Structures are given as C-alpha cells and as structure tokens.
Amino acid sequence: MAREAERDAILAAVRPVVEGIAATFGPLCEVVLHDYRRPEASVVAVAGSVTGRAVGGAMSEIGMRVLARGDMAADELNYLTRTPRGDLVKASTMVLRDSSGTVFGALCVNVDVTALDRARSLLGSLAGAADRAADAPETTFGDDIDSVVDALLDRHLSPHDRAWTALDRAERIALFRGLDTHGVFAVRRSVEQVAARLGISRASAYHYLAQARAAAADDTEGALP
Incomplete structure (x- = not known):
C-alpha cells in the first residue's frame, strides 16, 4: 500500500512538468505521462497534440515494449518514428521508477519534426546528401489498446x-516470440485477442507462447559465457 502511495505521489509531482515542457516547446510538442499499472488506460496527463493522445487512453507499442522489459527497461532518448499518417516525430521515453527501482510509468516527449524534415530533405537534395529520416519506423499510437x-x-x-x-511450427513460434518481445502479452486479454485474430483456440495460443518463451530462455542460456 505504501508503495502504491509513493507511485501516486511521483505521478502527481511530474504532472506540472507535462504542461511546462509542452509550453516551452510550443504547438509542435506533445508530452504524455503514463501510469503502466493500467496499460489499457495508462495516459494520466497529456499536453499538446502530436499523436492525438487523450487522458484515459492506452499505451502505445513503445510503452508495451517498455512494459515487456520490466525493471530492465531503460530510457529511449531522441529517436525518430512515424505516425500511421506519415508524420515524422522525434521522441524520448523516460521511465519512472519507485524507490525500489520498479518501473511503473513513463514520461514521453513527442515533437513533430515533419516540416523540419521536409526542409532538410530539400536542402539535402540540393547538397547531394542522403535522406536518413526515410528509415524511421512507424509507431502505432492509439487510445484503444486493442x-x-x-x-x-x-x-x-x-x-x-x-x-x-x-x-x-518454427514460423509460428517466431511470430509469438516477436509479439512477446514487443510486450503484446503484457496486456490483459491480449492472448485471447491474438488467438481470435489467428483463428486458433486460446489453449493453442498459450501453447505457442510457452514454446516461444522457452526458446528465448534457451537462447539466453546459450549466450552466457
């Protein structure tokens, strides 16, 4: 109970920072505060609008990846990604920990650099430089975890x-392993959702997930000196 109160206090202390960062960087900046104790409604504060997040919304796939890494998760700073509509976003995800070191949330800063990238591409083409932003991966941001x-x-x-x-069989296990690595199965009811999409039973989905995790554990042990 004391640990939960501590986490609530940390989130309350960070809330003013959300508005402060967004106000400093202006309308192209969005700041989102996440409470990972509720993956399906992790957004507890938001300022600005770059990815269309709203309070009560779900975490993105970036948050799911952090959740999957648990206390081993580290800050992801100054990376490029794209929204499904093609906007280029420079982002940072900073994990929040309680006094025991447990990761329970994150502060995310997203800056829409689409216009800047277009100007850079124009100048780069004039100068003969390569377009490095073209490889930025797409990230799904949504208020619905499903x-x-x-x-x-x-x-x-x-x-x-x-x-x-x-x-x-190998491809099926690889599919479940990839989904697990990206934090899909850290979300409640996700096994049922994946099973329904694949047209298999929940028992089969759990079977392949168990095999995927066993394979991952074997690989980890095999990599040890």
Missing part, C-alpha cells in the same frame, strides 16, 4: 504474407 495489439500483429504477420495455417 488497435495497438492489432497493429503489432499485422506487422509481424506481414513478412510471412500467409495465413496462420500456412505457417510451419
């Missing part, structure tokens, strides 16, 4: 471009 899970599942299925029934 849409984020669906987007991640679609992304992991697209390299196969085949139905679940056409995948062999």
Whole structure:
C-alpha cells in the first residue's frame, strides 16, 4: 500500500512538468505521462497534440515494449518514428521508477519534426546528401489498446504474407516470440485477442507462447559465457 502511495505521489509531482515542457516547446510538442499499472488506460496527463493522445487512453507499442522489459527497461532518448499518417516525430521515453527501482510509468516527449524534415530533405537534395529520416519506423499510437495489439500483429504477420495455417511450427513460434518481445502479452486479454485474430483456440495460443518463451530462455542460456 505504501508503495502504491509513493507511485501516486511521483505521478502527481511530474504532472506540472507535462504542461511546462509542452509550453516551452510550443504547438509542435506533445508530452504524455503514463501510469503502466493500467496499460489499457495508462495516459494520466497529456499536453499538446502530436499523436492525438487523450487522458484515459492506452499505451502505445513503445510503452508495451517498455512494459515487456520490466525493471530492465531503460530510457529511449531522441529517436525518430512515424505516425500511421506519415508524420515524422522525434521522441524520448523516460521511465519512472519507485524507490525500489520498479518501473511503473513513463514520461514521453513527442515533437513533430515533419516540416523540419521536409526542409532538410530539400536542402539535402540540393547538397547531394542522403535522406536518413526515410528509415524511421512507424509507431502505432492509439487510445484503444486493442488497435495497438492489432497493429503489432499485422506487422509481424506481414513478412510471412500467409495465413496462420500456412505457417510451419518454427514460423509460428517466431511470430509469438516477436509479439512477446514487443510486450503484446503484457496486456490483459491480449492472448485471447491474438488467438481470435489467428483463428486458433486460446489453449493453442498459450501453447505457442510457452514454446516461444522457452526458446528465448534457451537462447539466453546459450549466450552466457
């Protein structure tokens, strides 16, 4: 109980920072405060509008990845990503920990640099420089956790471009391992959602998840000196 009160106090202390950072950087900046104790409604404060987040919204796939890493998660600073509509965003995700070192939330800063990138590309083409921002990965931001899970599942299925029934055992395990690495199964009811999308039973989904985690554990042990 004391630990929960401590986490609530940390979030309360960070809330004014959300407004302060957004006001400093202006209308192209969005700051989002997440409470990972509620993945389906992790957004507890937001200022600015870059990804369209709202209080009570779900975490993005970036947050799911942090959640999957647990207390081993580290800050992800100054990375480039794209929204589904193609806007280029420079972002930083800073994890929040309680006094025991447990990760329970994050402060995210998103800056829309689309216009700056277009100007840079124009100047770069005139100077003959390469376009480095073209490789920025797309990130799904949504207030509905189901849409984020669906987007991640679609992304992991697209390299196969085949139905679940056409995948062999290794490909099925690799699919579940990839989803697990990205934090999909840290969200409640996600196993049922993935099973429904793939057209398999919940028991089969748990079976493949267990095999994927066993394979990951074997790889980790094999990598030890």
